[in-house]
Amino acid sequence: MGVPSNITDNPLSVSWHDSAWIPILNTANVMDYFSERSNPFFDRTCNNEIVKMQRLNPDQLQNMVGLEYVLLHVQEPILYVIRKQHRHSHQQVTPLADYYIIAGVVYQAPDLASVLNSRLLSTVHHLQSAFEESSGFSRYHPSKGYSWDFKSQRGNTEKPKLKEEKPREEPSSLFQRQRVDMLLGELIKKFPLPMPPQAKTISVPIKTESENGTSENKEIKTEKHEKIKPPPEKKPRIT
Template structure:
């Protein structure tokens, strides 16, 4: 018998049976000695060796094979099961006979695993192709450059790329503004010490006081420097 781990990747056929294969002899075809899916310790072999009517197979207990579905002339489904009583069986495996070739039917876990593996493979190929189109520039960030069907760059993208060389992109402008704002927060500029804004009322008072003070010494100096007037004798 074939190992269960390798059963899903194994097939078997006998070309001499294929032209005459039918629902009447498909069980004999499946019971060929060279078929790796057939277990010779089953009850089918016991009935064949003892030349008992196959209808008595339901009265035995143990491993057996039964024809489950027929779609002539190309499809036959044979089930491997363990019989506990005439009315109770436990299915173990199913086999397809398609165009004379025998395959084991995969179980649900194997089908889901195969579908997930195939999906993951396609996703990996998609990400790999997407990474091949990705481009990074310090001033622009990440961009994608897709090629046309003939392998050349589209004219619109070419003109856009040439225009972006002359003018800064939005990413470049925002990036520079963000860096400048970050530097301004970390290193605020030091402004020179300036006096508080003067009070208009106080300024007027100070100017008036200064004018009074400055005017007082000037009058005193003039009084000192000015000669006294000549006193003339009053005539009687």
């Protein structure tokens, strides 16, 4: 149980309750619970307090003029709605505020202006968040201009996949291909590739024996690979 000191500044952010009353709260005693002195929502100058002090019948409120509190709606055992109103006559009243009691906790119901203001602020906040998120997908390239890229941030919202998708590479331009070919040609001229070894045929004499027991000389040709050294590099002339 507590009494906030700044209820007049923003009553919509204030709540009040008394733990001793909550287990026994019902329709018959909810108005007595609301009229507790520690309740900051209850005005002591109301007609309810006058009827209570003079021990009059609560029905006498309809014959009085001024501020009063009435039980507007009941949904036992969880919800009670109490209205604050100004009575002008027996049949004419002006509603001032509504209070609802949920599970023994008293709150002030927001008025229509507060509800509209809250909804507008919430709408503006979500629109601002949407614009900021959409601007994060925009890309700019000097040759292409502005474009949208939704694939780079798709992994933040989708479920993780077993195999990661590689980003698609953009095709090269004609200028890039010609430039690469020219650089490769200059590198080949400066650092030539080693020549493959050339094969050389060599005859090797071998003695063999015939069926008659005589020896014969035969030549077998084999290939011998020799490495050809690359031409010596020319040293730059110092001038």
